[in-house]
Amino acid sequence: MEQLDQKKLDMAIVYLQRIADGNNPVNNVPAEEDSVLNNPNVIRCMYFVKEVLEEVRRNGGFIGSKSRKNQKAAFPPEALSAFIYQEDKSISKIVAQINEAVDDTVYQKLSYKPIVQWLKKNEFLTEKVNRESGKTQTLPAEKGTQIGIRAERRVSFNGAEYFLVLYDRQAQEFIVDNMETILHGEADL
Secondary structure (H helix, E strand, O other), X not given: OOEOOHHHHHHHHHHHHHHHOXXXXXOOOEOOOOOHHHOHHHHHHHHHHHHHHHHHHHOOOEOOOHHHHHHOXXXXXXXXXXXXXXXXXXXXXXXXXXXXXXXXXXXXXXXXXXXXXXXXXXXXXXXXXXXXXXXXXXXXXXXXXXXXXXXXXXXXXXXXXXXXXXXXXXXXXXXXXXXXXXXXXXXXX
């Protein structure tokens, strides 16, 4: 994706605004009554093109929306200070609660995946193959149960059994306390 020259982009927007106002784009003098610059279709078109270029300017000079995600600031660690334990819950619900304190128009939201990966890497969680279903499950390891991670057997709507991994107050506070380490992929504890 190519970035446009900001000065050229700004000048193009100025010229488009002048044309949309019925003026000569170079000297900003009102165009004559019979000028094509006073045609309502041309004026509407210029306003439309101006809006498109203003969107490009808001994207930092990039065309398209792919760069927007990259332009958001990283998850703000200070959002963790608003975290208050409410109840034992799954990691996705913990992350959703943390993300409530984040303005997602400015910052990237937190994902549960790096947290789970870090917990596995540091042996708080482990993967085991379920003998009945043959599927891999993530479950608390011994180290995880010591900090308050547990698995509860549940039954889905279609009758299949599965384990729901829950985090108590101690486990949730442990995750929040180690979040900067988790996000930076730092060494084991």
